[in-house]
Amino acid sequence: MLSKSKIFFKGIVAVLPHMLSVIPFGIITGAIGIELGFDPILVYATSLIIFGGASQIIFMQLLSGGASSLVAITSVGVINSRHLLYGAVLSEYLEKLSFIKKLFISYFIVDQGFAESNKYIKQNKNLSNPHYYVLGTGVTLWFCWQLSTISGIILGSFIPEELGLKFAIPLTFLAIIVNDLRKLDHVFVMLVSGFASLILFNAPFKSYIILSPIVALIAAFIMLRLKK
Amino acid sequence: MTWFSIIVSGIVTYFSRMAMVALIDREMLGTKVKEVLNYVPAAVFPAIIFPGVFFNDFGLFVEITDPKIYGAIVALVVGFYSRSVIATIVSGLLSYWFIIFFLLR
Numbered sequence: 001m002l003s004k005s006k007i008f009f010k011g012i013v014a015v016l017p018h019m020l021s022v023i024p025f026g027i028i029t030g031a032i033g034i035e036l037g038f039d040p041i042l043v044y045a046t047s048l049i050i051f052g053g054a055s056q057i058i059f060m061q062l063l064s065g066g067a068s069s070l071v072a073i074t075s076v077g078v079i080n081s082r083h084l085l086y087g088a089v090l091s092e093y094l095e096k097l098s099f100i101k102k103l104f105i106s107y108f109i110v111d112q113g114f115a116e117s118n119k120y121i122k123q124n125k126n127l128s129n130p131h132y133y134v135l136g137t138g139v140t141l142w143f144c145w146q147l148s149t150i151s152g153i154i155l156g157s158f159i160p161e162e163l164g165l166k167f168a169i170p171l172t173f174l175a176i177i178v179n180d181l182r183k184l185d186h187v188f189v190m191l192v193s194g195f196a197s198l199i200l201f202n203a204p205f206k207s208y209i210i211l212s213p214i215v216a217l218i219a220a221f222i223m224l225r226l227k228k
Numbered sequence: 229m230t231w232f233s234i235i236v237s238g239i240v241t242y243f244s245r246m247a248m249v250a251l252i253d254r255e256m257l258g259t260k261v262k263e264v265l266n267y268v269p270a271a272v273f274p275a276i277i278f279p280g281v282f283f284n285d286f287g288l289f290v291e292i293t294d295p296k297i298y299g300a301i302v303a304l305v306v307g308f309y310s311r312s313v314i315a316t317i318v319s320g321l322l323s324y325w326f327i328i329f330f331l332l333r
Contacts, residue, residue, distance in 0.1 A: 021313035028317070042230055049238035058276060059237055069233040076237040080244040082268040087248025088257050094249055106246035167296055167324055168317060170280030171303050173273040175316035178307035186270040194274035201279050202287060209275055216271035221264050 004132045011136020014116040021175075022112065022141060023148045025053050028168050030152020032057060035165050036064040040153045047149040051142070052110070054176065055079045056149075057169060058209065067206035075209045086114040093121050093130040105131055108138025185223060192219040295332070299324030 002010075026047075033043030038060055046056040055076040062072040086109050094102060117134045121127060159165055180186040193216035200208035200215075248254055257265075281300045284290050290297065303320030310316070 024314055024317065038230075042234065045231070045234050046237075049234050050241050051238075052241055054273070055237065055241060059233070061276075063230060063233065069229060069236070072233055073236050073240060077240045077244070079268075079272050080241045082265060083241075083244040084248050084257065085262060085265040085268075087245060088254040088262065091249050091254045099250060102250035103246060106249050107242060109245040109249070163325065164328065167280070167299060168321060170277040170296075170300065171317045171320040173276045173280075174300065174303055174320070175307060175313040177269055177273050178304075178313070178316050179311055180270055181304075181308050186267065189267045189270040190274045193271050194278035197275035197278045198282060201283060208279070212275035213268070213271040216274075217264055217267060220267040220271065221260075224260070224263055 002127070004129050007127065007129055007132040008136040010120070011113075011117065011133040011138075012140045014120060014133075015112055015137045015140050018112040018116075018141070019144055022144055025172060026145050026148025027152035027155060028165075028172055029053050029056050030149040030154075031156035031159055031165060032152075032169060033060050034153055034156030035159065035161070036060050038064070040157075043153050043156075044150060047146055050076065051107070051145065052076075052080060053145070054173065057172065061169060062206055062209060065206060067209075071205050071207060071210065078210055078213050082111075083109060086111075089118055090114065090134065093117075094134070097131055101131070105135060105138070108135060108142060110138060110141050113137030113141050185220075188223065189216050189220045192216045295324050295327035298327060 029047070030043055033046070033056075034040065043060070046059060050056050050059065058079060059072050059076050062075060063069075087106070090109065094105065097105070113134065114137075116137050117130075120133055121130045124130075127133070177186075177190065180190075193212050196212040196215040197208050200211050202208075203211060248257070277300075281296050282290055284294075299320045302323040303316050306319040307316035
């Protein structure tokens with residue numbers, strides 16, 4: 001049987017390859033926060049308090065573009081609703097934990113950590129302490145994320161404006177969904193969302209950022225209905 | 229006000245992570261909801277990508293010759309074939325810089 005520390009360590013090793021994308025993404029997030037004109041302390045606070053790259057960038061982009069707090073907060077909620085899915089899957093493995101431990105481990109549930117944990121725990125059904133694996137992935141990602149966003153914040157103050165680093169925002173998000181480009185159903189939902197955002201861009205309060213995903217999710221729902 | 233928004237966003241994000249683990253019975257999420265949640269990334273991110281490429285800082289449509297469009301096409305093609313996050317971002321930025329610093333000068 002594997003000891004707790006060994007399981008934890010296995011979790012650390014599993015997410016190491018993801019650092020190739022997490023570290024640059026963190027640097028970009030920090031640098032963009034500075035480029036958008038936020039105070040370094042505020043930029044870093046998003047890493048600590050929100051701790052989610054995509055939502056941090058969108059949050060700062062919306063606020064700097066004059067969106068209201070309500071729109072910024074709601075769009076963070078929409079983006080992060082995918083965590084509900086991760087939680088639903090992981091809850092099966094975390095069932096035996098005390099309530100306090102559940103509250104603690106939840107903070108560390110992130111995309112890459114979830115993907116690796118789910119893969120490993122499914123393959124090792126009779127693991128006695130699967131939560132140590134989840135923690136190993138989550139804590140590693142957390143440390144790298146904090147350090148890379150701090151590096152980005154420092155670098156950001158040296159990057160000249162002529163470079164147009166803001167263009168890194170759409171590119172970063174393109175990179176996030178690039179793996180789904182081979183799935184036609186996902187591409188369909190992407191196109192609906194993209195065109196909806198162009199049409200709704202001038203809707204009041206920057207609400208396009210919430211309305212377009214809703215339109216696209218309704219399209220996804222209808223598509224799933226028709227498939228059956 | 230910004231601090232307030234960060235803290236509330238943090239609470240919302242934490243809740244999304246914690247709700248299914250600690251509060252709600254996972255059976256509450258029906259299969260249909262789970263299927264739709266699978267599409268959240270595909271539904272959310274293009275709403276940032278498209279305006280980021282096709283609109284300028286003033287919220288107007290860019291011209292068809294805008295360097296951002298070509299940078300995005302390069303990133304899309306490189307990303308599709310390489311499936312690499314870094315290659316996607318770097319190829320897009322480099323082609324964008326190549327156009328604005330060399331071709332347009």
